[in-house]
Amino acid sequence: MSEKTVKYGASANSYVEPADNPRSRRIKHVSDLFSRKIRREMKRFLAEGPQCVREAVKYCPGDILDIYYDARLAETSETIGEIIATAKRKNIYVHPATGRVIKAMSTDCQGIIAVVSFSALKNAAKVSISRDSLVAACWEIRDPGNAGTVVRTADATGCAAVVFVGNCVDFTSAKVVRSTAGSLFHLPVFRLSEEEFFDWIGENDIKVFAADVYGTAKNRPKMLTEIVSQPDLTDSACAALFGNEARGLPEETIDKCDMTLTVPIYGSAESLNVAVSSAITLYQLATVKHENGRAAKRHEKT
Amino acid sequence: MSEKTVKYGASANSYVEPADNPRSRRIKHVSDLFSRKIRREMKRFLAEGPQCVREAVKYCPGDILDIYYDARLAETSETIGEIIATAKRKNIYVHPATGRVIKAMSTDCQGIIAVVSFSALKNAAKVSISRDSLVAACWEIRDPGNAGTVVRTADATGCAAVVFVGNCVDFTSAKVVRSTAGSLFHLPVFRLSEEEFFDWIGENDIKVFAADVYGTAKNRPKMLTEIVSQPDLTDSACAALFGNEARGLPEETIDKCDMTLTVPIYGSAESLNVAVSSAITLYQLATVKHENGRAAKRHEKT
Numbered sequence: 001m002s003e004k005t006v007k008y009g010a011s012a013n014s015y016v017e018p019a020d021n022p023r024s025r026r027i028k029h030v031s032d033l034f035s036r037k038i039r040r041e042m043k044r045f046l047a048e049g050p051q052c053v054r055e056a057v058k059y060c061p062g063d064i065l066d067i068y069y070d071a072r073l074a075e076t077s078e079t080i081g082e083i084i085a086t087a088k089r090k091n092i093y094v095h096p097a098t099g100r101v102i103k104a105m106s107t108d109c110q111g112i113i114a115v116v117s118f119s120a121l122k123n124a125a126k127v128s129i130s131r132d133s134l135v136a137a138c139w140e141i142r143d144p145g146n147a148g149t150v151v152r153t154a155d156a157t158g159c160a161a162v163v164f165v166g167n168c169v170d171f172t173s174a175k176v177v178r179s180t181a182g183s184l185f186h187l188p189v190f191r192l193s194e195e196e197f198f199d200w201i202g203e204n205d206i207k208v209f210a211a212d213v214y215g216t217a218k219n220r221p222k223m224l225t226e227i228v229s230q231p232d233l234t235d236s237a238c239a240a241l242f243g244n245e246a247r248g249l250p251e252e253t254i255d256k257c258d259m260t261l262t263v264p265i266y267g268s269a270e271s272l273n274v275a276v277s278s279a280i281t282l283y284q285l286a287t288v289k290h291e292n293g294r295a296a297k298r299h300e301k302t
Numbered sequence: 303m304s305e306k307t308v309k310y311g312a313s314a315n316s317y318v319e320p321a322d323n324p325r326s327r328r329i330k331h332v333s334d335l336f337s338r339k340i341r342r343e344m345k346r347f348l349a350e351g352p353q354c355v356r357e358a359v360k361y362c363p364g365d366i367l368d369i370y371y372d373a374r375l376a377e378t379s380e381t382i383g384e385i386i387a388t389a390k391r392k393n394i395y396v397h398p399a400t401g402r403v404i405k406a407m408s409t410d411c412q413g414i415i416a417v418v419s420f421s422a423l424k425n426a427a428k429v430s431i432s433r434d435s436l437v438a439a440c441w442e443i444r445d446p447g448n449a450g451t452v453v454r455t456a457d458a459t460g461c462a463a464v465v466f467v468g469n470c471v472d473f474t475s476a477k478v479v480r481s482t483a484g485s486l487f488h489l490p491v492f493r494l495s496e497e498e499f500f501d502w503i504g505e506n507d508i509k510v511f512a513a514d515v516y517g518t519a520k521n522r523p524k525m526l527t528e529i530v531s532q533p534d535l536t537d538s539a540c541a542a543l544f545g546n547e548a549r550g551l552p553e554e555t556i557d558k559c560d561m562t563l564t565v566p567i568y569g570s571a572e573s574l575n576v577a578v579s580s581a582i583t584l585y586q587l588a589t590v591k592h593e594n595g596r597a598a599k600r601h602e603k604t
Contacts (some may be wrong), residue, residue, distance in 0.1 A: 158568030186570040266460030
C-alpha cells in the first residue's frame with residue numbers, strides 16, 4: 001500500500017478504498033432520504049455537515065446507521081478528521097468516499113453526512129417537566145430555516161422540549177436538521193396535533209403563552225417587557241406558542257392559551273421574522289426563569 | 303374596449319395592454335439588476351414582493367423608477383390593487399404585465415416588483431445621532447437572509463441606522479432587500495470601511511459594544527443580562543457590532559470597541575444564528591434605552 005493511499009483512511013488497519021461511483025445503489029439510498037415519504041418508510045433521516053454530524057456522534061452514537069465523508073477533505077479538515085476518529089471509537093460505520101460521491105449524496109453537507117435512525121428522536125413521553133421548565137412550541141410553521149432556528153434557539157435558552165403543533169414542516173427534513181446546527185440531538189423535539197398539544201400541556205400543568213401581535217377580544221396581548229414580574233412565569237412550567245409565518249395563530253387557538261404576549265416594536269417595522277420574535281420571547285422568558293431561579297437559590301441559602 | 307380587458311387596468315382611462323414578451327429588452331433591463339455590477343453601473347436596485355414595494359411607495363415614492371405587476375393577479379389581490387392605486391396617485395410609472403413576463407423578471411416577487419434608484423438610500427451624513435440613539439452594525443456579514451433580517455430587527459428596535467462594515471454582502475441585492483420586509487426604506491442603511499466606521503463612531507460620540515462570545519484578553523465579554531444597569535448605555539448613543547457568520551469578529555476589531563457583550567447560553571447549543579443573537583442583543587439594548595428614557599421623562603415631570 002503506498003503512503004498516498006494510506007492517508008485516505010484514519011489508520012492503515014482500517015483502510016477502505018473510497019467509494020467512487022455516484023450512481024451506486026447505496027448512494028441512492030442516502031439521497032432518497034431527501035424525500036419525506038421515504039424517511040417515514042425507512043424511519044431514518046439525514047444529518048448534513050460537520051456541526052450536525054459531530055453533535056449526533058456525541059449525543060446519540062447508537063442511533064447513527066452510517067457516516068459518509070469526503071476522504072480527501074478529511075486529510076486537511078481537522079474537524080472532519082476528529083469526527084471520524086470519534087465515530088470509529090464509538091463503533092459507528094464510517095465510509096470514506098470521493099468528493100463526487102459525497103456531492104451526489106448532498107450538495108450542502110460540506111464533506112460529511114450521517115444517516116440517523118428515528119430512534120434518536122425523543123417523544124413527548126420522554127420529557128420531564130418541572131416548575132422551572134420552558135417549552136418552545138410552533139403552530140404550523142412552514143419554513144425549514146425558521147423551524148431549525150427555533151430548535152437551535154430553544155436549545156440555547158435551555159428549553160425542556162420543542163413541540164411542532166399541527167401541520168408544520170417535517171422537522172426531519174435535511175434543511176431543518178442543518179438549521180438546528182446539531183441542537184436537534186440535544187433536546188426532545190416532537191410533533192403533536194393541536195388537540196394532543198393542549199392535552200399534554202394540561203397533563204403537565206404548563207402555562208401557555210401565545211406569541212401574537214393582535215391577540216383576541218378575550219385574550220388581549222401583553223408587552224413582553226411587562227411580564228417580568230408575572231408570578232405565572234415562576235410558579236409553573238411555561239410554554240411559548242409561535243404561529244405560522246404568514247397567518248400567525250388562529251383566534252380559537254389563542255383563546256386556549258393562558259396569556260398573549262407580544263414583542264414591542266419601537267420603530268417602523270410592521271412585524272418581525274418568526275425566528276427573531278421567538279428568540280426574543282424565549283430569551284425573555286428564560287432570563288426571568290433563570291434570574292428567579294438564582295434568586296430563589298440565594299434565598300434558600302440564607 | 304370589452305369589459306374583460308377594462309378589468310386589467312386600475313381604471314378604464316389608464317388602461318394599458320399588459321406587456322407579454324418575456325424576451326423584451328425592458329424585461330432584461332429589470333432582471334439584469336440581479337447582478338451587482340449592473341446595479342452599481344445603473345445606480346438602481348430591485349424591491350420584490352408586495353411588502354417591499356408597498357413600503358417603497360410609502361417612504362420614497364420619488365425614488366421609484368418603475369413598478370411592474372401581474373395584471374391578472376392585481377384583479378384578485380387586494381394588497382397589490384391598493385399598492386398600484388397608491389403608486390398611480392403618487393405619479394409613479396406602473397406597468398401591467400402578464401404572469402409569465404413577471405416570472406421572467408423575478409421568480410420570487412409574488413406578482414409585483416419595483417425598480418428603485420440608489421437615491422432612496424441615505425448615507426452616513428444623513429443620520430442624526432442623539433444620546434438616545436441605537437445603531438446596528440454588521441462586520442463582514444455574508445448571508446443575504448441574515449443581513450436583511452438584521453435590518454428588519456434594527457428597524458423594529460428603533461435603531462437610528464444600520465451600518466455594513468467592511469466586506470459585507472451587497473445590501474442592494476434583491477434577496478437582502480426582500481429579507482428586510484421593507485425596513486430598508488424606513489431607516490438609513492449604508493456601507494463603511496472599518497476605518498470609516500470607527501471614525502464615524504468617534505465623531506458622533508457613540509459607545510460601541512462588540513457582540514462576541516470570546517472577547518479578548520483586554521476586552522473580556524460581559525453577559526448581556528448583566529448590563530442593564532450600565533451607565534454607558536444611557537449616557538451616550540450606543541452601537542452593537544455583530545461579526546461574520548463563521549468567524550465572528552477579529553481580536554483587533556474587538557479591541558477598538560468599548561465593551562464586549564455575549565448572549566448567555568443556558569442549554570447545550572454552542573452558539574446562536576447571527577440573526578438571532580443580533581435580535582436578542584438589540585432588543586435588550588433598546589429595552590434598556592426605552593425604559594430609561596421613560597424613567598427620565600417621568601423624573602423630569604416630577
